[in-house]
Amino acid sequence: MASDAQSCAYSAKEMMVISAARMITDQDIVFCGTGISMLAAVAAKHIYAPGAVVFFESGAIDAKLAHLPLAVSDSRVMYGAAAFCSLVEAFSFMQNPKTGDRIVGIIGAAQIDPFGNLNSTMIGDYGRVRARFPGSGGACDLASFVNTVLVFMKLEKRKFVERLDYLTSPGWQPKGKSREEAGLRARGPAAVITDMGIMKFDRVTCQMYLDRYFPGVVPEDIKSRVGFDLDVSRAVRADPPGEKALSILRTTTDPEKLILD
Amino acid sequence: MASDAQSCAYSAKEMMVISAARMITDQDIVFCGTGISMLAAVAAKHIYAPGAVVFFESGAIDAKLAHLPLAVSDSRVMYGAAAFCSLVEAFSFMQNPKTGDRIVGIIGAAQIDPFGNLNSTMIGDYGRVRARFPGSGGACDLASFVNTVLVFMKLEKRKFVERLDYLTSPGWQPKGKSREEAGLRARGPAAVITDMGIMKFDRVTCQMYLDRYFPGVVPEDIKSRVGFDLDVSRAVRADPPGEKALSILRTTTDPEKLILD
Amino acid sequence: MTSPNKIYTLSAAIREFVLPGCHISIGGFTLNRNPMAAVHEIIRQKITGLHLYAHSNGQGLDELAGSGSIDRLDIAYSGNGRYAPTCINFKRAVRDNQILVEDYTNFQMALRFMAGAMGLPFMPTYSSLGTDIPDKWGYGRDLRQSDPTLPVHKLVTMDNPFFRTGSPESHPEEDPGDTGEPIVLLPAITPDVTIIHAQAADPAGTVRIDGLTFSDVEQAKAARRLIVTCETLVDPGALNHAPQNNQIPGFCVDAVVVQPFGAYPTACYGQYDYDPEFLDWYGKQTTDQDGFDAYAGEYIRGCADHAGFIEKACGKRFDTLMADPETGYSLEVKR
Amino acid sequence: MTSPNKIYTLSAAIREFVLPGCHISIGGFTLNRNPMAAVHEIIRQKITGLHLYAHSNGQGLDELAGSGSIDRLDIAYSGNGRYAPTCINFKRAVRDNQILVEDYTNFQMALRFMAGAMGLPFMPTYSSLGTDIPDKWGYGRDLRQSDPTLPVHKLVTMDNPFFRTGSPESHPEEDPGDTGEPIVLLPAITPDVTIIHAQAADPAGTVRIDGLTFSDVEQAKAARRLIVTCETLVDPGALNHAPQNNQIPGFCVDAVVVQPFGAYPTACYGQYDYDPEFLDWYGKQTTDQDGFDAYAGEYIRGCADHAGFIEKACGKRFDTLMADPETGYSLEVKR
DSSP states (O other), X not given: OOOOOOOOOOOHHHHHHHHHHHTOOTTOEEEEOSTHHHHHHHHHHHHTOTXXXXXXXXXXXXXXXXXXXXXXXXXXXXXTOSEEOOHHHHHHHHHSHHHHTTEEEEEEOSEEOTTOOEEOSEEEETTEEEEEOOOOTTHHXXXXXXXXXXXXXXXXXXXXXXXXXXXXXXXXXXXXXXHHHHTOOSOOOSEEEOSSEEEEEOTTTOOEEEEEEOTTOOHHHHHHTSSSOOBOTTOEEOOOOOHHHHHHIIIIIOTTOSSOO | OOOOXXXXXXXXXXXXXXXXXXXXXXXXXXXXXXXXXXXXXXXXXXXXXXXXXXXXXXXXXXXXXXXXOSSTTOGGGTTTOSEEOOHHHHHHHHHXXXXXXXXXXXXXXXXXXXXXXXXXXXXXXXXXXXXXXXXXXTHHHHHHHOSEEEEEOOOOTTTBOSSOSSOOBOXXXXXXXXXXXXXXXSOOOSEEEXXXXXXXXXXXXXXXXXXXXXXXXXXXXXXXXXXXXXXXXXXXXOOOOOHHHHHHIXXXXXXXXXXXX | OXXXXXXXXXXXXXXXXXXXXXXXXXXXXXXXXXXXXXXXXXXXXXXXXXXXXXXXXXXXXXXXXXXXXXXXXXXXXXXXXXXXXXXXXXXXXXXXXXXXXXXXXXXXXXXXHHHHHTTOSEEEESTTTTSSTTTOOSSOXXXXXXXXXXXXXXXXXXXXXXXXOSOSSSOGGGOTTOOOOEEEEEEOOOOSEXXXXXXXXXXXXXXXXXXXXXXXXXXXXHSSEEEEEEEEEOOTTGGGGOGGGOOBOGGGOSEEEEOTTTTXXXXXXXXXXXXXXXXXXXXXXXXXXXXXXXXXXXXXXXXXXXXXXXXXXXXXXXXHHBOOTTTSSOSSOOO | OOOOOOEEOHHHHHHHHOOTTOEEEEOSBTTBSOOHHHHHHHHHTTOOOEEEEESSOOHHHHHHHHTTOEEEEEESOOOBTBTOSSOHHHHHHHHTTOSEEEEOOHHHHHHHHHHHHTTOSEEEESTTTTSSTTTOOSSOHHHHHHOTTSOSSSOEEEEOTTOOOSXXXXXXXXXXXXXXOEEEEEEOOOOSEEEEEEEEEOTTOOEEOOSOOTTHHXXXXXXXXXXXXXXXXXXXXXXXXXXXXXXXXXXGOSEEEEOTTTTTXXXXXXXXXXXXXXXXHHHHHTSSHHHHHHHIIIIITTSSXXXXXXXXXXXXXXXXXXXXXXXXXXXXXXX
16 A cells, blocks of 8 residues: 655545555556446556556456546447457456456445445335435446455445345345355455445354444544444554545546546 | 369369369358468458458457468468457357357367367376367367357277267267257257268258268278278268369469478 | 337337336336437336336436336446436325335346346345345235236355365265355346337347447347437447447347437436436426426426427536547536 | 456466366467467477367467477367468367367357357357258267266257248238248357457456457356466556457456467567568478477477577578558568
8 A cells, every 4th residue: 555645625526536556556556446446447557557457348348448437338438448349259268267355346236235335226225215326337247256346435324334235246245145145256245445444344244344444533423424334443553545645636537527536 | 061063183182172162152251270281261252252251269350361371379460451350259259159150160080979069188098198189179178169160080980980089079969869958059060071071960860971982082982991880871972173263272372382292 | 130120109019018117127227228218218218117227217216116117126326327326206105105115225237137148037135135125025925926927036045066065175964064155046037128218239130339339239139129229329230340339239139229319317328428417407497296297297298309308408508518539538527 | 546456477377267177268260360389388288188178279279289389179160361271270179089179150259259258058140051060060969968067069950030921912821832931959068268369458348359359258268267468567547548449348257368479479569570480381291180289399388488489490580570550461471
């Protein structure tokens, strides 16, 4: 992790993006969805890991990303790419352990449970939906196959829940089974990056705990915004974003404030 | 079938090629292997069916075929093609009924039995091989999937046998089962084109019978060169190749006598 | 070549191949290369009862949901980039139980189209093990039993028969407790009709897609009938100079429709960009059914064809959407 | 980019990644784009005990069979166009029981590579039902049981679980005699190393194959290690102007070897043709083992590298093999 000593004013969204970007190295293949996930991937390449390869489920591999895409199908993911592939081929890079083990995936969700299982499908009962979300897209595929999954979540009690309305993407213990018992090769989520801090998962209990709280945030405030009992005893304060990182994010990655707005 | 009234001197190989070419129409998708099969497909396009699409398991679709290829991977199958595809995609066009039902396949074999089952793998016992042939290649795939299969065979007793040493490609009754029982959708071989005449298969008994004998050939001579009891009672004389057809074959299709030699 | 004539007008192609109640898939991905002219013609012809198969059709899906054209939907993802975290007409139609929905992942939907394209009954994957996707069915067993157009199962979880029990050193018979490895089999999709939009086609039906192909090629090959709308119809042979860039041979294609700007308001790589202003406006205009109906009445049914729709929806602004030749998208468009 | 350096000499790449006894696949199809320079380097380094997976490797397969490099072979087709109805060293090695052979169809071998590329344990197909292919195994059950590098079955025939029993009108429970529909599951291939030859690559490993790709892309992605020999190494970014023509991203590639004419004596589309005179001579020269050994001693081990081999085998005649830029093959070569 980079130690950006200097600090200055920044938004929670900027802190989230920088936090994710810090977790990406030059050796990684980064796979991301739309919105803040995509911003984090592009920011990682601009700030910390120019050698990282960003690829999209839409099939574009290592594009120039001269302008920020606003969807994974945006023509801006195509310009200057190293290669194109089909959807099947793109997801096959995840399912194939040779490449899947090197992929860092970044996704969001509507709900998360203590084991990092995710819901991005719906609230209510299946067939009697109260609120509908977009569905898995590639999130379940990613969470099933790749070794490093980063999850972006806004910290709200209705989002951090004891029990999901629908289990879209598997975490460390889907439906009470271990991943191995469920037949899943790769690991559960590496981190949940929220607007107040970063959660990780205990390797023994598979349960979420607070790993980092953002500067200016009190761990108990985070605990009170989670719908289950969150261990905050291990938490330390996160480094604020460095001035240089912020500057690159603002002037190179999203100068039009398309996502940072 | 074209009625080429005029006749002139021609070889048995030319008669075989013209016989196969006559069976191809403008609506067909023609799939062929190496050698005389390929010559027949290209001749069909040159003589009778310019609208037919020739494609190769190597993945070239509707190429110009400006020069005769000597293997399905020859760069001459690539020039001016309408599209390229992978091997998996090429064979998938056969397995998919929408396209597979329209494909006419032309193959050869080392042995054939009364039901049109083919051996292109080996003589002897598997594991104790007396003579080895190239193996299925795409022949079994073709014979499994497409509705119209034409087989080229030299008429010899050791090739037309009661019992195959190895069943590489399924005919009308593979291993004593109907194709339907075996799980095969498409029909068995439409015709076996030899150097002395053309065999077809009885729709009731699924057995081979002589349909056409070539000019100058006596049906009983054909019967004596077959290792099982061949019904020759229905045979009629085939039309000789027309002068125009022969001329196109010799001057356009294989002017270098690469296969006709 | 002596192939039958495949050139159709859009209205004739939709009328002949998109029958009420049929199973359909459309090409593209969220806000890129959806066959929007064809989607609008379906709405214009008031074709209903459709079963739509989509991995991630954003705009096309949402307009078919808003217009009441679809009854059933197999889907992986229904967002539309920054312009709709969840497509809004889809969202409303699901909440109001106007469409039956069955959820899959993007990989799974792509694999299902691939199985159809390959003439296979199913494709395997390890995706969705441990989730609600295998358990929650949008179409119940009774419906599946009575409707032969539906697969008999949403999916099937089986033991991988090639799984090697025990370690390489141990004898497998000593590991009776080893229960193997589960794997998911997904049923093939063979739509009655697929519609895709491409940059170019020739009269024989050879198709060239520039940029990403998404799952269009598999969707095209899986379908019983295939309509291709294209920006440009090129002369016979013109595409044969670069066969490596042509994805679909003519023998797969039933209708070729010349339809400039046929993907608008979604993007078409190398030709034009998506229209952020329209997509923003659409999102606000169609938040309720009355809003969608007003939009469809005025902008779709109120226009004779796609050119009329573009004139009304975009007008002179269209110039700002035209793609820069180097990057393939617009450098001028305000997003 | 800061990727590790992937540029290798041919001898270093073969030495590091092609270990004795390993499982290997090579790209190309009969007499086109076989990685012949690499095949010769394997023979030069006397690497033996290989398990080769081939759909239709003509020349490359035959030289590896003649040199005694391979012990086991999964194969679909072993001809070499007009130059060998059945590859002759392969034929002799099989007759003399020097290699264990297991037969598949071309589609099946391509599907097995695809399964490996997709990270799947198997792929289904309807091909080979009713034939000897499912019944005759080259590697027996005992060998498969004791050798964890082999799949536990050659293939598995199962009932298609999505098969709809009975007619749409009848209730399936009334058709107890309907036994379903068989389908064949083929085990994935994940070679320890795949070697392909391409027209171009860049230092990050991005690969561009011109002309047909055969099964090279699937073979490349299925492998644990991938060596790419290429006609030309291009500057970083040079291939990014046409991403649709690049088939393999750098993150799949372990070694890039610059090897001009690396497919000779097989063809390389757009670069040079196969060499009929050499292939005819090879067929006569190597009809017996002594003949092959003499050839290998003088032409392969007797030459330090591929350039030396070409000089000896072809010399000035090579000029007549150079491809015409319009057609991609030679218009001068005598066939």
